[in-house]
Amino acid sequence: MAKYILKRFIYMIVTVFIIATLTxxxxxxxxxxxxxxxxxxxxxxxxxxxxxxxxxxxxxxQYVLYLKSIVTLDFGPSIKQPTETVNSLLGRGFPISAELGxxxxxxxxxxxxxLGVFAALKHNGVIDYIAMTIxxxxxxxxxxxxxxxxxxxxxxxxxxxxxxxxxxxxxxxLPIVALATGPMxxxxxxxxxxxxxxxxxxxxxxxxxxxxxxxxxxxxHALKNALMPVVTILGTLLAGVLTGTFVIEKIFAIxxxxxxFVEGINQRDYPVIMGTTVFYSAFLVLMLFLVDIAxxxxxxxxxxxxxxxx
Amino acid sequence: MEKILDIRDLHxxxxxxxxxxxxxxxVNLELYRGETLAxxxxxxxxxxxxxxxxxxxxxxxPGEIKDGSILFKGQDMTQLSDKEVRKIRGVDISMIFQDPMxxxxxxxxxxxxxxxxxxxxxxxxxxxxxxxxxxxLTLVGIPNPVERMKQYPHEFSGGMRQRIVIAMALICxxxxxxxxxxxxALDVTIQAQILQLFQKIQxxxxxxxxxxxxxxxxVAKIADRIAVMYAGKVIETGTRKEIxxxxxxxxxxxxxxxxxxxxxxxxxxxxxxxxxPDLFSPPEGCPFAARCPMAMEVCTKVYPFHSELSxxxxxxxxxxxxxxxxxxxxxx
Numbered sequence: 001m002a003k004y005i006l007k008r009f010i011y012m013i014v015t016v017f018i019i020a021t022l023t024x025x026x027x028x029x030x031x032x033x034x035x036x037x038x039x040x041x042x043x044x045x046x047x048x049x050x051x052x053x054x055x056x057x058x059x060x061x062q063y064v065l066y067l068k069s070i071v072t073l074d075f076g077p078s079i080k081q082p083t084e085t086v087n088s089l090l091g092r093g094f095p096i097s098a099e100l101g102x103x104x105x106x107x108x109x110x111x112x113x114x115l116g117v118f119a120a121l122k123h124n125g126v127i128d129y130i131a132m133t134i135x136x137x138x139x140x141x142x143x144x145x146x147x148x149x150x151x152x153x154x155x156x157x158x159x160x161x162x163x164x165x166x167x168x169x170x171x172x173x174l175p176i177v178a179l180a181t182g183p184m185x186x187x188x189x190x191x192x193x194x195x196x197x198x199x200x201x202x203x204x205x206x207x208x209x210x211x212x213x214x215x216x217x218x219x220x221h222a223l224k225n226a227l228m229p230v231v232t233i234l235g236t237l238l239a240g241v242l243t244g245t246f247v248i249e250k251i252f253a254i255x256x257x258x259x260x261f262v263e264g265i266n267q268r269d270y271p272v273i274m275g276t277t278v279f280y281s282a283f284l285v286l287m288l289f290l291v292d293i294a295x296x297x298x299x300x301x302x303x304x305x306x307x308x309x310x
Numbered sequence: 311m312e313k314i315l316d317i318r319d320l321h322x323x324x325x326x327x328x329x330x331x332x333x334x335x336x337v338n339l340e341l342y343r344g345e346t347l348a349x350x351x352x353x354x355x356x357x358x359x360x361x362x363x364x365x366x367x368x369x370x371x372p373g374e375i376k377d378g379s380i381l382f383k384g385q386d387m388t389q390l391s392d393k394e395v396r397k398i399r400g401v402d403i404s405m406i407f408q409d410p411m412x413x414x415x416x417x418x419x420x421x422x423x424x425x426x427x428x429x430x431x432x433x434x435x436x437x438x439x440x441x442x443x444x445x446x447l448t449l450v451g452i453p454n455p456v457e458r459m460k461q462y463p464h465e466f467s468g469g470m471r472q473r474i475v476i477a478m479a480l481i482c483x484x485x486x487x488x489x490x491x492x493x494x495a496l497d498v499t500i501q502a503q504i505l506q507l508f509q510k511i512q513x514x515x516x517x518x519x520x521x522x523x524x525x526x527x528x529v530a531k532i533a534d535r536i537a538v539m540y541a542g543k544v545i546e547t548g549t550r551k552e553i554x555x556x557x558x559x560x561x562x563x564x565x566x567x568x569x570x571x572x573x574x575x576x577x578x579x580x581x582x583x584x585x586x587p588d589l590f591s592p593p594e595g596c597p598f599a600a601r602c603p604m605a606m607e608v609c610t611k612v613y614p615f616h617s618e619l620s621x622x623x624x625x626x627x628x629x630x631x632x633x634x635x636x637x638x639x640x641x642x
Contacts (some may be wrong), residue, residue: 201412211395211399
């Protein structure tokens with residue numbers, strides 16, 4: 001097992017390195033620079049600024065400097081917000097995005113799986129149709145539309161929940177609902193189809209022939225097998241939601257890290273782009289690794305490590 | 311001999327988009343304590359549906375027991391509530407399914423799957439349940455049962471898995487064991503071993519067995535009595551000797567002709583021409599009439615009467631009628 005983890009860890013580093021390299025060169029292919037604005041600056045000042053951020057050096061030197069910043073985990077100061085370092089931006093934004101993300105995933109997972117299981121058990125019944133209608137709506141309504149609707153109805157018209165910002169549990173309700181609906185719908189549909197398939201398996205019939213109660217058959221025999229596809233998409237969903245979602249954070253004025261992704265690119269704020277990208281990809285790779293570990297726990301047929309001879 | 315199971319006029323149908331499939335159309339069967347009854351017939355003749363009905367394992371909907379009764383030790387299985395049925399499943403009646411590769415849950419250890427029935431139905435400690443499971447594994451011939459308990463199904467071969475399925479079915483000491491094609495998915499050499507295992511278990515525990523198969527070789531080896539099914543009906547029943555040596559129904563004869571024989575060299579196998587009738591709209595008369603070389607006009611119009619040739623040998627065929635016999639005697 002230790003050997004497997006070490007091997008996976010090396011792969012993860014290689015993956016992040018490739019992503020970082022691609023991002024660096026793609027970023028430099030973008031026309032423009034941080035100091036390229038309508039407002040004309042003094043040429044000497046511009047030169048000095050470029051020298052300060054090493055932007056006047058050859059690309060290779062910049063690349064090496066940048067790799068150094070990844071290895072030391074210090075991405076330096078933001079060009080556009082000179083009082084902030086990239087690390088401090090991430091350090092402030094990520095916990096908030098992560099809090100929003102964890103609640104979102106928990107709620108999406110629990111309600112999605114429950115919805116999927118009930119729909120599968122009442123296959124082609126009323127509950128199934130209702131659940132799948134909710135799921136289709138959840139997938140097809142973009143979360144920014146849902147967010148705006150929620151704010152208008154619940155915050156403005158009824159006034160039961162605060163419309164924006166991130167300070168108390170009440171403030172968290174609307175953004176979490178808006179963000180969780182999509183993943184919940186995806187999970188519900190996946191769970192339903194995979195549960196339907198599992199319920200026709202012979203071992204479910206064996207379990208019934210043993211005289212087990214329906215609840216025990218579903219929880220112990222069916223669910224564990226049916227959740228495999230859900231686990232598969234969970235890694236990607238987790239990384240996506242935990243590291244911030246630009247639109248939802250913008251709508252609800254949540255100071256998460258989502259906005260740095262977009263603003264960094266728009267402003268050609270090179271250190272911010274690189275910092276957020278490397279952070280995101282490292283996080284994604286880590287989540288995928290955790291998913292692989294979870295596979296092994298859920299399904300013993302998936303061997304993570306080879307024991308000689310078997 | 312005590313009658314342990316008595317199926318009377320059982321009708322089972324499945325609702326589909328194309329209409330209602332009458333899979334079982336008035337089956338009568340009885341089983342005595344300690345005997346092995348084989349139900350034979352080709353695919354789709356209703357043998358598995360009959361077996362699943364006994365344990366109420368027909369998926370409802372789309373399936374439904376339309377009519378008839380299944381008396382197990384005097385109580386009618388068709389009238390019990392789901393909860394009452396669950397108390398019988400796995401305890402008094404157990405079932406073994408065709409494919410051991412899929413009948414075990416791949417994500418649970420063999421030990422867990424073996425003991426869960428015990429722990430469901432008996433108040434028993436985990437340790438005691440494990441002990442009984444290990445004894446069971448030893449009985450069905452699995453070496454190193456203690457270590458094997460902790461392993462998962464994919465670590466076993468097909469034959470070994472079928473032994474585990476058998477151990478699982480027997481662990482609560484049932485009175486009736488229903489085996490639905492238990493050897494079909496196995497290699498021929500393993501088939502023989504599993505059949506020997508059935509015989510050994512029956513000797514030790516006195517369990518009654520219903521064996522569903524389309525393999526007459528298997529039947530010849532272990533069945534006491536045989537019921538031949540065709541298109542949802544039992545068309546002939548008899549002891550093993552009666553069915554193999556003096557078959558009466560043309561379908562039974564056809565079945566026996568289509569089995570390769572070791573003692574008659576060079577003889578061609580004679581297949582039964584045609585296909586079984588459509589069970590969406592089964593024929594009024596004898597369902598075999600369209601394929602029967604001996605068919606008479608009456609066969610296509612009226613379902614044949616039930617005749618008892620001996621205390622054990624019963625057949626549904628118009629050829630048993632005196633007039634048909636007389637006619638046959640005069641022409642041949």
